[in-house]
Amino acid sequence: MSEYIKKIYQTRYFWSYLVRAELKNKFRRSKLGIFWTFLNPLLLTALMSTVFGVVFKMSFSDYAPYVLSGLIVWELISSSFIGGGHSIMSGEQYIRQFNHPVLIYTLKTALVFTITFIIAMASLALWVVFIEPQNIILGIVTLPLTTLLYFLLSWAITTIAGFVNAKYRDYPQVMALVIQAVWYVSPVFFKREMFISSPTLATAFYLNPITHILNLVRNPFLNGIMPSFSDYFFTIITIVIFAFIAGVLNKRNQHKVIFYL
Amino acid sequence: MDNCYIQMNNVNLFYPSHIYNATTLKQEVFALLKLQKKKEKLEDVHALKDFNLKINEGEKLGIIGHNGAGKSTLLKTIAGIYPIKSGTLDVKGNIRSLFDLALGFDLESTGRENIMYRGLLLGETPRTIKEKEQEIIDFAGLGEFIDYPIRSYSAGMLIRLAFSISTSIPGEILLLDEVIGAGDASFAAKAKERMLGLMGQAKILVLVSHDLSTIKEICNRVILIKQGQIIKDGAPEEVIDFYKSSI
Numbered sequence: 001m002s003e004y005i006k007k008i009y010q011t012r013y014f015w016s017y018l019v020r021a022e023l024k025n026k027f028r029r030s031k032l033g034i035f036w037t038f039l040n041p042l043l044l045t046a047l048m049s050t051v052f053g054v055v056f057k058m059s060f061s062d063y064a065p066y067v068l069s070g071l072i073v074w075e076l077i078s079s080s081f082i083g084g085g086h087s088i089m090s091g092e093q094y095i096r097q098f099n100h101p102v103l104i105y106t107l108k109t110a111l112v113f114t115i116t117f118i119i120a121m122a123s124l125a126l127w128v129v130f131i132e133p134q135n136i137i138l139g140i141v142t143l144p145l146t147t148l149l150y151f152l153l154s155w156a157i158t159t160i161a162g163f164v165n166a167k168y169r170d171y172p173q174v175m176a177l178v179i180q181a182v183w184y185v186s187p188v189f190f191k192r193e194m195f196i197s198s199p200t201l202a203t204a205f206y207l208n209p210i211t212h213i214l215n216l217v218r219n220p221f222l223n224g225i226m227p228s229f230s231d232y233f234f235t236i237i238t239i240v241i242f243a244f245i246a247g248v249l250n251k252r253n254q255h256k257v258i259f260y261l
Numbered sequence: 262m263d264n265c266y267i268q269m270n271n272v273n274l275f276y277p278s279h280i281y282n283a284t285t286l287k288q289e290v291f292a293l294l295k296l297q298k299k300k301e302k303l304e305d306v307h308a309l310k311d312f313n314l315k316i317n318e319g320e321k322l323g324i325i326g327h328n329g330a331g332k333s334t335l336l337k338t339i340a341g342i343y344p345i346k347s348g349t350l351d352v353k354g355n356i357r358s359l360f361d362l363a364l365g366f367d368l369e370s371t372g373r374e375n376i377m378y379r380g381l382l383l384g385e386t387p388r389t390i391k392e393k394e395q396e397i398i399d400f401a402g403l404g405e406f407i408d409y410p411i412r413s414y415s416a417g418m419l420i421r422l423a424f425s426i427s428t429s430i431p432g433e434i435l436l437l438d439e440v441i442g443a444g445d446a447s448f449a450a451k452a453k454e455r456m457l458g459l460m461g462q463a464k465i466l467v468l469v470s471h472d473l474s475t476i477k478e479i480c481n482r483v484i485l486i487k488q489g490q491i492i493k494d495g496a497p498e499e500v501i502d503f504y505k506s507s508i
Contacts, residue, residue: 014381021378025369093365094382097358099341170285255344259277 007101015104019111026112037119041071042127052189063191065127069217070188072120076150077157077210078179079113084158085165085172092261102254106162110155117150121217128221139221146216146227149235153213156242163249166260186210209238265354265433265464267316267339272348274309274338274489308334310489312348321466323480323497325473325504331489332469336360336436339467354464357383357432362423368412372403372422375411379426393429400455401425402448421448428452428459435463439470473501 008015027033048071049064056063084106088095091105121143128136165171186208187195195205205211212227212234219227308331316322324332337343338350340358365382366375376397380390398407401422403414411419460466460479470476476483476497483500485493493500 011384013386014384017378017381017387021367021370021374025367028369096342097340097360097364098382168284168286168289170287174286256277258342258344 004101004103008104008107011100011104014100015108015111018105018108019115022108022112023115034119037116038123041068041075041120042123044071048189056191056194058191061131065124065131065222066191066218067189068124068127069221070214072117072124073150073214073217074183074186074188075120076113076117076154077213078183079116080110080154080157081161081179082172082175083113084109084154084161085175086162087158088162088166088257089261095258095261102162102257103159103250106159107155109162110151110158113154113158114147114151118147124217124221132222132224135221135224138224138226142216142220142227149216149232149239150213153235153239153242156239156246159246160242160249163253163257166253166257182210187214209234213238264318266318266352267314267434267465267467268349268351269312269314269339270349272309272312272338272350273307273346274312274334274343275346276306276308278305308489309338309345312489312491314484314491316465316467318464320482321460321480322468323476323483324467324469324486325471325476325483325501326486330486332486333360333438334489335486336438336467336469340436352434354433356434356436357430357463358436358438359427360436360438362427363419366411366419366423369410371409372401372407372411372414373398375422376426379423380430383427383430385430397422397425397429400429400451417445417448424452424455428455431459431462433463434465435460435467437466437468437470439472473504477501 027037032039045064045068048067049060052058052067053060053063087106087109088102090109091102094100095102095105125136125139128139161171161175168174185204187205187210192205196202212231215231216227216235219225219231312335324335326332334343336358337360338345339352340356341350341352365379367378370378373394376394377387377390380393381387385393401407401418401424403418403422406414406418411422414422457479466479468476468480480497483495483497484491485500485504493503
C-alpha cells in the first residue's frame with residue numbers, strides 16, 4: 001500500500017503534467033477558453049430557472065442559485081461516472097509502454113474534473129456575492145474541505161468507472177441511463193418541498209447521499225449555515241464505500257487491465 | 262555498487278482468452294438471465310512457458326525468432342508491463358524501454374511541449390528536461406517547427422522528434438524492440454551513431470530484431486525463441502547459423 005502511494009508520488013511530475021495538458025487542450029479548443037467553463041453553468045441556469053420557475057411557479061432569484069449549485073455539483077458527479085470511464089483507456093499508450101501505477105490515470109481525470117468544478121464554483125460565488133453577500137465568508141471557509149471530499153469521491157468513482165469501462169465498452173451508454181434515473185430522484189433541480197409530499201419520498205430524499213453531497217455547497221452558500229453533521233457523515237460514508245470498491249477493483253485488475261486495452 | 266542483472270525463473274505468462282471474447286454489460290446481463298448463450302471460450306494463449314533466463318551486467322542480448330514466437334512479449338515482461346502468472350522475475354537496475362517511439366504523443370501540443378511530456382513520462386523532472394531541451398531540438402533538426410502542434414508534422418519529422426527524446430535519457434538496462442534507425446538517410450546515419458552511444462552507456466542491452474546482421478554487429482549473446490521457449494542460447498554466430506539452417 002505505502003509502496004503504491006510512493007510510486008504515485010514518484011510519478012507526480014508526469015501525471016500533474018497530464019492534468020495541465022488536458023486542461024490546456026480543453027480550453028484551447030474553444031474560443032472562450034476557461035471563461036466558457038465559468039459561463040456555461042450560468043447560461044444553463046438562466047435557461048433552467050426560467051423554464052422550471054414557470055412550471056413550478058418559483059421566484060427566479062430564489063430558485064436560480066439553487067439550480068446553479070445543483071448543476072455544478074451534478075456535473076462533477078455525472079462526469080466522474082460517465083466521463084471517468086474513459087480515464088484508464090486514455091492512458092492506453094502509456095500503460096502499454098511503462099508500468100506506472102494505473103491509478104495515476106484515474107487520478108488525472110479526477111483532478112481535471114475537480115479543477116473544472118472549482119472554476120465553475122467561481123460563478124456561484126460571484127452570484128452569492130451579489131445576492132447574499134453575508135453568506136460568502138462561510139462559503140469560502142467551508143469550500144476547501146468540501147473540494148477535498150468531492151475530489152476523493154470523484155477519484156473513487158473515476159477509478160471504478162475506468163476499470164469497468166476498460167472491460168465493458170458499452171459502459172458509458174448504460175451508465176448515462178442510470179445517471180439519468182438517479183437525477184430524477186435527486187434534488188439537483190427539484191427542491192426539498194417537492195419531495196415531502198409523501199413520507200416515502202421524504203425518507204428517500206433524506207437517505208439519498210446526493211442530497212447531503214449537495215448540501216455541502218448549498219448550506220453555506222445559499223442558506224448561510226454550516227453543513228450539518230449528517231451531511232458530512234453521509235458524504236464520507238459514500239466516499240468510503242466507493243473507495244473500498246475502487247481499491248478492490250484496482251488490486252484485482254491493475255496488472256491485468258493491459259489485456260483489456 | 263551492486264551489479265545489474267535480470268533473472269527469470271520458471272516464468273509463465275498467459276494472454277487470457279477472455280480478452281478476445283470482448284464482452285459488453287448487455288451480454289453479461291443477458292447471459293445471467295439466460296436469454297443469450299455466452300460466447301464460446303477460446304483457449305488462453307500460453308505466451309512464455311517455464312521460461313528461465315539470466316542476463317548479467319555487460320551482456321548485450323539479442324532475441325531472434327519467428328513472428329509470434331514471444332520476443333516482444335518477453336521484452337514487455339522484463340519491463341514489468343505484462344503480469345506473470347507464475348515463477349519469479351527479478352530485475353536489478355533501472356529500465357529504459359524503447360518499444361514504439363511514436364506512441365503517446367499529444368497531437369494537439371507543440372513539439373516543445375511534447376518533449377516535456379515524454380521526458381516526464383520517462384521519469385525526468387521538469388528541470389532536467391529543460392536542460393536537455395535544446396540538445397533534443399538540435400538533434401531532431403526540426404527548426405521552427407518545434408513550436409508547431411505536432412499534428413502538422415510529417416511522419417518522418419515525428420519519428421525524428423520521438424527518437425531524439427527517447428534516446429536523450431540513458432538507463433542502466435536498455436530494452437529495444439526494432440528501433441535502430443529512423444528517418445531519412447542523413448538522419449539514419451546520425452541516429453545509428455546515437456543509438457550505439459546509448460547502447461554503450463547501458464549496462465545491459467536486450468534487443469529484439471529481425472535484422473540478423475545488426476544483431477551480429479551489436480550483441481555478444483543471442484537467444485532463439487520458439488513458441489515461448491528458448492531453443493538455443495549462445496554466441497551470436499552459432500545461434501544465428503542454427504536459426505538460418507532451421508528455416
